[in-house]
Each structure stands twice: as C-alpha cells, then as structure tokens.
Amino acid sequence: MNLKNDDVVQDKRTEILEAAELIFTSRGYAAARMDDIAEAAGVAKGTLYLYFSSKQELFVSLLEARTEEYVRTVDGWLADIQSADECMHVLVTLRGQFFVRNQRLAESASHSMLGFPKELQLRVWNIRRELERPTIDVLNRVLPKDYPVDPAQVAAVVNGAIDYTVGTYLLDDQPVILADIARNIEYILGPGLTQVQQEKRQTGS
Amino acid sequence: MNLKNDDVVQDKRTEILEAAELIFTSRGYAAARMDDIAEAAGVAKGTLYLYFSSKQELFVSLLEARTEEYVRTVDGWLADIQSADECMHVLVTLRGQFFVRNQRLAESASHSMLGFPKELQLRVWNIRRELERPTIDVLNRVLPKDYPVDPAQVAAVVNGAIDYTVGTYLLDDQPVILADIARNIEYILGPGLTQVQQEKRQTGS
C-alpha cells in the first residue's frame, strides 16, 4: 500500500516535471506560467504546490532530474573508454543529446539563479558540477600522463565546444546531426588532446 | 547647437545604457526592473522611454552597443594576424574580456528573445552573427588551405571553448586570468588547427 502510494506520487511528480520541461523549454523560465504547466500536466494549479514548494524549486528540481539522467547515462558509456577519440565521440553524442533536449534549461540556469534563494543557488551550482564531472573523470583517464593542462579546464574546452556548436545549430533552426558534429570536434580537438607538445612558449619567452 | 544637442542626447543614452548594463547584468533580464535602471541612471522612469521605446528595445540596444564595441576592437586586433597561435591569443583575450563584461547579457539573449517581437528577434539574431563573424574571418585566413572543416564550425568550437571556460571561472567566483586561459586554450586547440591530419576515420573504417 505504501509502496503503491509512493509509486502514484512518483508518477504525478514525473508528469509534472515533464509538463514543466515542455513549458520551460518552449518559453524560458521567466515567461513560463504555473497555469500553463498545470494545464500541460493535466492537474490543478494548486496541485503543483503539493509536489514543489515554488516555481523556482520546480525549475531546479527539473534541472536536477535531467542532469541525473544524463550523468547516469554518460557515466555508463564512458566507463570502459580508454582513448581520447572514443571519449570525444561519446561525449559529443550524449552531451549533445542532453543539450538538444534541455537547451534552454541549461542556459536558463545561470540567469534565473540570480534571484533565487541561496539554498536553490547551491543546488544549481551542484548541478553544474555534476554536468562537468563525467567529462573530467574520463579526461583524467585518457589524457596523456604528463598532459600539462588541468583536466577541469580541458573539460571546459570540450564541453564548451559541444554546447556552443549544438546551440548554434539550434538557433539557426538547422537539424542537429550529432555524428557530423562529433567528427568535426574530434578532428579539431583530437591532436591537442593526444600529444604532449614541447612548450615552446615557456622556452621562447 | 545641433552638435551640442546631439552630444547631450548621446551622453544620456550612454548613461542609460550603462545603468541598464549594470542592472541587467546583476539581475538578469526578467528580474531587472525599469525603476532600478532609471534609479541607476539617475533619471526618472519616464525618461527611459524617451530614449528606448520599451524594456525589450533597451535590452537589445544594449546588446547591440556592446557587440559593436567588441567587433570593432577585435577586428582591429585581428587585422594583421597570420598565425593560428597569435589569433587564438587575441581571440581569447578580447572575447574573454567581452564575456566577462557581458556574460549574462549574451546568455540572456537567446532566452529573453523568445517573447520578443519579430523585429527585435531579428536584431538579436544579427547580434549573434556579428559576434561570430570576426572569428570566422580570421580563421578563413589562418587555417591551412586544405583544412577540411568549415570555418564556421571551427569558430563555434573556439568561441564555445572561450565562453564556457570564462563562464566557469565566473560561476565559481574565481578571478579570470585571461593570459592563463589563453595559454591553455592555445595548447589544446593549437595542434588541431595548424596541421591537416590524414583522415584515418575515412580510410580506416
């Protein structure tokens, strides 16, 4: 009985999150109205507040849920990766998918945060960390041992490249063909990530 | 007389834009209130509407003004650049500065746009093109002649890497030392942009 109730509760929570995703994604955080989300979820407005204490909390919970799914998936795929090339391919594909789905959510995060209460800002900050972690973890494994750049910064370059490229396609309303994007990003980033260069800069200057 | 008036008008416009930058940057577009901008500019609320027809138009005008400054500066610096390394250095430095200053403006753009009238959306779209253009132009010059990736996509990788890296520092409230970031990004992207690889993927698989 308890279990069943929990399931029902989970179902409704999930439905609301899906409705929220639909609305937040299509309108952006600020323009999304709780009425719209309730309607999309097929529940009354008041019901939203039984599951989420505020619009802000609903938004952050959605980010968390989507991030958790992404991290679980990408961690699985990256577990056995050993080469930088494979790693890039998986990252572009999965993070690209995530970004296509949650484009505006992710972009919204840093903005909307500004007016959020401290506790929610912390949760958003953790989300961002979670989104970086899989990339950093795999880079720690696949980068050459004496690679001189902090993996966290390499991760920023990789993730930035992926997000921005996908974002450009989306803004131009072009179809996002992740296989092509993956090939290009691998081509551009591959050499820099697999070889340890003599640091001419250091000696030269 | 006319000249003087024009100057005065420009001054007030500029003051308002600076106040708007302050408020939009610290609160995000949606949370920024016209009262706050007016107060920050030291003018009455109604005065804002003498120079900008709406909050949306003020926001887009601000984006345009900052973009124009950036493009002018970066075009100047990139004019004589011939090597990918130098190019990266200039790009990271200038685009990084731009991003530090206008971080949330740029990020806001795609969101806030959603509810804007068509005419303003077009202006935002042009802004995005302008922000890409200098990078694409210089890449057209410095990439190896038979480089097999579209410069627009290379630009997305480069710009994404810069923005995301700088953004990460800002979110973590760490000081942004652009020289260091430039060195790292050059190190990572340099090899991939200066050599034309044998496409093993194509032949090998």
Add this chain to the structure above:
Amino acid sequence: MNLKNDDVVQDKRTEILEAAELIFTSRGYAAARMDDIAEAAGVAKGTLYLYFSSKQELFVSLLEARTEEYVRTVDGWLADIQSADECMHVLVTLRGQFFVRNQRLAESASHSMLGFPKELQLRVWNIRRELERPTIDVLNRVLPKDYPVDPAQVAAVVNGAIDYTVGTYLLDDQPVILADIARNIEYILGPGLTQVQQEKRQTGS
C-alpha cells in the same frame, strides 16, 4: 453542484457589474479606475479579470446587461399598446427610468468606443440598435398607416426628446418626475404622430 457553482459565478459577476455601474456612472469611463471598481465590489483587483478580460470588456458587458434589462421590460409593456398616446406614456416612463439609471453609460458609449477593439465596437453598435428597436417596433404598429416618415426617424425624434429632457433635469440636479415629463412630451408629439397632414410643403414649393 454545477448549478450552485453557476449561480455563485453569476452572483459575483452581478456584484461586479453593479460596482462597475456605480463607478462608471459617477466618474465616467475614462476616470473610473479598476481599483475603485474592485473596492466597490468588495473583491481584489485581480478578481475582476477572472470575470471580464479588460476594463473595456467590463464596460461593454455592463452596457449589454443594462440594455437587455431595459429591452425586456419595455418589450413587455409595449406588447399590447395600440395607441400613440399610450405608447408615448410607456416609452417616456421606461426609457426615462433607464436613462436616469444609465445616463452616463449611454452617453459614454459613443466616446469610449473610439479606442476600443473592433469586436467591442460591434457590441456597442448592437447595443445602440437594441435600444432603438422597441421604439421602432411599437411605432410600426401605432403610427397611422400612411404616415409618411420612416419609423426609424420618428423613433430618433421620440427617443431624443426623452433622453434630452431627462438629461437636462439631471444636469440641473432637479428631481426627475417622469409623469410630468411624459405628459409634456405626449402633448408636444401627440398631434404630429396621430394625424396625417396634407403635405403643404410638397405642393406649395
């Protein structure tokens, strides 16, 4: 349950309309503030917008409601009237009552309309037609068969006489004694409406 809800909804709608009548009548359309109407109705400002989509729509709905009441009443009274004298008496009494109650509403109509959306202008136009119709209908019955003036124009004369006379009393803050007014208007208009004159003008000129 449903019935009860409908009734409750109707009650609140009616209360708001009564409050709106009070405020619109005492201040005119433009000077009436939604806050005042809300306060007079004993509801919050936002509640008004649950029942009427805008101030304009509230105003037109009020006109419609009052007009419908008037037309229903006057149609009932005029149903069995056969003589011009009786007809005048009923018209002055009922239209006079209507005008005393809704003086400024009716007067407001043509003005306020100017800035209204097309759909609402159409509704106001229909209201005006409805206010004329009972008079035209009864005149069609009671005017002599070969009366040479279009009943619609006779109706304009009759209604204009009534409204203007009552309006004069109201502007002068004099008590409106409809019985006296009716007697006077009957005296003045009666002869012209009951006899068919030889048209000297036509033959003479």
Add this chain to the structure above:
Amino acid sequence: MNLKNDDVVQDKRTEILEAAELIFTSRGYAAARMDDIAEAAGVAKGTLYLYFSSKQELFVSLLEARTEEYVRTVDGWLADIQSADECMHVLVTLRGQFFVRNQRLAESASHSMLGFPKELQLRVWNIRRELERPTIDVLNRVLPKDYPVDPAQVAAVVNGAIDYTVGTYLLDDQPVILADIARNIEYILGPGLTQVQQEKRQTGS
C-alpha cells in the same frame, strides 16, 4: 504695436483651438493627448500652456468658442422668425450643422465634466445654457400664447430630437442631409407646436 501683438496672440490661440478641435473630435477628450494637439497646431507642447492653463481648460475654452459662434449665428437667423415652421427649419439646419461639427465635443461635455474642478464645471454648465437659450427665446415668440408647456421643456424636446437624429446618422456613418431631417422633424413636431389642444387628459381622467 500692442494691437498687432494682440492679433498675433489671438491667431496662435485660434490655431491651437482648431488643432484641439481636430484632436478632441477624432479621439474624444480622454484619448486626446496634449502632444497630438501641439503637433497638430505646429507648436511645442509647452506653448499650449502659455495660452491654456490645462488640458481641461483648453477643452472647455474650445466648447465656449464653438458655442459662442453657434449662438451668434443662430440668434441672427432667428431674429425675424415668427412662425414655428420656419423656426424649426432654421434650428434643425444650424443646430444640426453645429452638432455635425462638434458632435463629440458636446457629448464629451457632460462626461468629462465629472472630474473637472468646480470652476470649469460652472463654465460647462453655462455653455449648456447658452446652447438652449436661442431655442427657448424663439419658442417664447412663436408658440401660441396660451401654450401650456414651459418653453424650456419644449426646447429640450426640439433640441433632443435634432441632436439624436443627427447623432444616429453619424454613428451609422451615413451622410447627414439636413434638409431632409428638417422636413421630417417639422412634420412630426409641427402640429404639436402650432395648435393648442383641449387637454383631454385633464378632463378625461
């Protein structure tokens, strides 16, 4: 010199009044903006306040000016009239012309007044008296000596008939042919104004 200055002053006042008429007439009092009036008059906004102390005062001054013109004209035409028929003809023609030109001004008067200061309300009240006076004066002359209805009330019937009839044409956007309207109103009102009836009502009831 003084005279010339006065003339110039009068000219500008007159221009402003004409511009005000254009704007008030086409938009109604509330929707008319001082900017529009200034632009239509070809002067700066501030200049309006050199000639009229407020929007309200400008409006009332316009009413007064137009009323004075009307009264002067109609008094002249009615001076020698001795029969009710002629009198009706002149009244319909001149008052009809006035109403066509100033339709919304006159209608606006009673509304807009509501929020006006006492002093201006008094002026509006006087305007209304002035607009009635010529009709009352001429009726005093042409009504049969023992006509039992107060001429002021007869005037209300006559003026109401004229205004309402013309107003109906205007609202329906039909051309106003005053000669036809005059003929109809004469036909309807003529008999009642020229014969003294036995008051059946008094004796009969």
Add this chain to the structure above:
DNA sequence: CATGAATGAGAGTTCATTCAT
C-alpha cells in the same frame, strides 16, 4: 490529496505638466 477562485504586490508604460534654456 486535489481543486481553482481569490488574492494583491508589482510590473511596464503613458502623459499632463513643469522649467531651464
């Protein structure tokens, strides 16, 4: 648990009026 009518603070925008030039 679920509802949705009610709330009311707060938003963007307008415009009559002022006053330094």
Add this chain to the structure above:
DNA sequence: TATGAATGAACTCTCATTCAT
C-alpha cells in the same frame, strides 16, 4: 515668448501563491 527634455504619479493588467472546500 517659445521650446521640448524631463518628470513621476497613476494607470491597466499579470501571475505566483494561498486556502476553503
């Protein structure tokens, strides 16, 4: 006298949140 940039109070309308049912 004439200007028009600046003002700021006042407006309509929105929407996250509450709570009686």
